[in-house]
Amino acid sequence: MTTSRPLSPRRRVRRTWARWRRAGLSTENLVLASLVGLTLVCAALYAAAPQMWPLTLVVLPMFLGGIFLGPRHLPWFLVFVLGVLSFAVTQQEDLQPRIVIGVVVLFLLGFITLLSSFRRSRLGVAGAQGESMLVDLRDRILSQGKLPKLPANWYAESALRSAGGSPFAGDFVVASRRPGEDRLDFVVVDVSGKGEDAGTRALLLSGAFGGLLGALSPAEFLPAANDYLLRQNWEEGFATAVHLNVDLSTGDFTVRTAGHPPAVQLLAGSGKWIVHQSEGPVLGLIEGAEFFEVHGRMRPGDAVLLYTDGLVETPTRDISMGIDKLQGQGERLLRMGFDNAARRLIESLGSHQDDRALLLLHRRWGPAHRPRPGF
Numbered sequence: 001m002t003t004s005r006p007l008s009p010r011r012r013v014r015r016t017w018a019r020w021r022r023a024g025l026s027t028e029n030l031v032l033a034s035l036v037g038l039t040l041v042c043a044a045l046y047a048a049a050p051q052m053w054p055l056t057l058v059v060l061p062m063f064l065g066g067i068f069l070g071p072r073h074l075p076w077f078l079v080f081v082l083g084v085l086s087f088a089v090t091q092q093e094d095l096q097p098r099i100v101i102g103v104v105v106l107f108l109l110g111f112i113t114l115l116s117s118f119r120r121s122r123l124g125v126a127g128a129q130g131e132s133m134l135v136d137l138r139d140r141i142l143s144q145g146k147l148p149k150l151p152a153n154w155y156a157e158s159a160l161r162s163a164g165g166s167p168f169a170g171d172f173v174v175a176s177r178r179p180g181e182d183r184l185d186f187v188v189v190d191v192s193g194k195g196e197d198a199g200t201r202a203l204l205l206s207g208a209f210g211g212l213l214g215a216l217s218p219a220e221f222l223p224a225a226n227d228y229l230l231r232q233n234w235e236e237g238f239a240t241a242v243h244l245n246v247d248l249s250t251g252d253f254t255v256r257t258a259g260h261p262p263a264v265q266l267l268a269g270s271g272k273w274i275v276h277q278s279e280g281p282v283l284g285l286i287e288g289a290e291f292f293e294v295h296g297r298m299r300p301g302d303a304v305l306l307y308t309d310g311l312v313e314t315p316t317r318d319i320s321m322g323i324d325k326l327q328g329q330g331e332r333l334l335r336m337g338f339d340n341a342a343r344r345l346i347e348s349l350g351s352h353q354d355d356r357a358l359l360l361l362h363r364r365w366g367p368a369h370r371p372r373p374g375f
Contacts, residue, residue: 031068032077035061039081043088055102058085059109066113078110148177148184151248153300155362156186159342162199162355163310170198171308171357172206176214182248185213187221188359190260190308192236198355205229205239218245222258222280222291229284238284242306244361251298251363256291258283261309261319264327266334268301273327303338303362305330310354311346325349338362 042057058081065077089103147156162169170191177184187209191198212224221243229237240260246253255263259282265274280291298304305326312322326349333344342360349356 032073035065035069035077036080038064039084043084047088050099055085055089055099055106058106062106062110062113075114078114082107082110147173147175150177150184153364154184154248155338155364156360157338157340157342158357158359159346160355160357161346161352163353169355169357170202171310171355172202173357173359174206174210174213176210178214183218184246184248185218185221186244186246186306186359186361187213187241188260188306188308188357189239189241190310190355190357191239198236201234201236209241218243218254218256219293222256222283223289226258226283226286226289230287232284234284238282240282240309244304244306244359246298246361251302253296253298253304254293255296256280256293258289258291261307261312261323264305264323264330265296265298266303266305266330268299268303271331273331275323298361298363300363300365303334303360305345306359306361308355308357310356311349311358313354322349338364 039058039061042053042061045053046055046057062078062081065074065081069077085103085106089099147158150156156175158173158175160169160171160173162171170193172189172191174187174189175185189202189205189209191202191205193201208228209225212221212228216224222241225241229239239258241258242260242263243256243258244253244263245255255276255278257263257278258280262275262277265276266272267274274296276294276296278292278294281289283289296304307326309319309322312326313319314322317325326345329348330341330345333348334341336344338360342358345360346356346358
């Protein structure tokens, strides 16, 4: 005859929770029931011993309800909490002005929480769940800008900074390389606006542009992106972009811009910079826009920088002077090596009140091309 071991408290809680779930109780209903019980306990403690337990006890269930309850249950729960609070207060024999003022403050807090629940009803999920969904959406879409794996003789790095340090920004990078092909595509985009205002549109565009970049030829990308933006009918529905297409086997590349600052190339042999100025209108403004390309070649040791105007333009500095400063600062910092150079550059340039994005592509020296000492 075997005897069963006594269940640990954790396993008992799990079994009880599973039993309730099988009975048809949803997670939110269980949370609601728990919060109702907590509210009654807080009100009973205050009514029984107001000298010991403060009136602000009911803030705890209100706060937890604002986090875990969805828009369908939260308004009714707040009404319930305030009703229980009113009943508990009326049971007191001596209503002092301090208690009355506390009740008024709690009612105002409940009203503010109620208004926030109405705004949340547009999303249809609880606060904690809604925030988790938004963060997950941001991470999934921005992962499309993750730089692909490159051959050993190529190095790429991107760096993004948003206005005010927010995780949402209007600048983003999209990259694409098809398996087994030497074609590599980079796009740096600057959406109108900055910070969180432009962040939602940047999230949508990064997903759309990532799909277009991998599916279309280099010449078709910017026209298709322009058409996509025109169909959105946004009030601030424009963006600038620079598109770099590179043949990794030869180093030949093309650059196309749409109202965007030009790409710059560092020539390792001479230490000089080339500005690749192409022509094209801003995306989302003109139907049937044409985008002209410029050609170049990256030899071993060369580097190309793509960037947004937040890196080279400030309220007190013209963009042409900013590009000159980028070249001077880039020449100084790149002497220290190309690894993490994009992060060093973006921290030392541009306005911290504007979104900034920078992409660096470097063709490393191979064994056959490495310069000899003294040259």
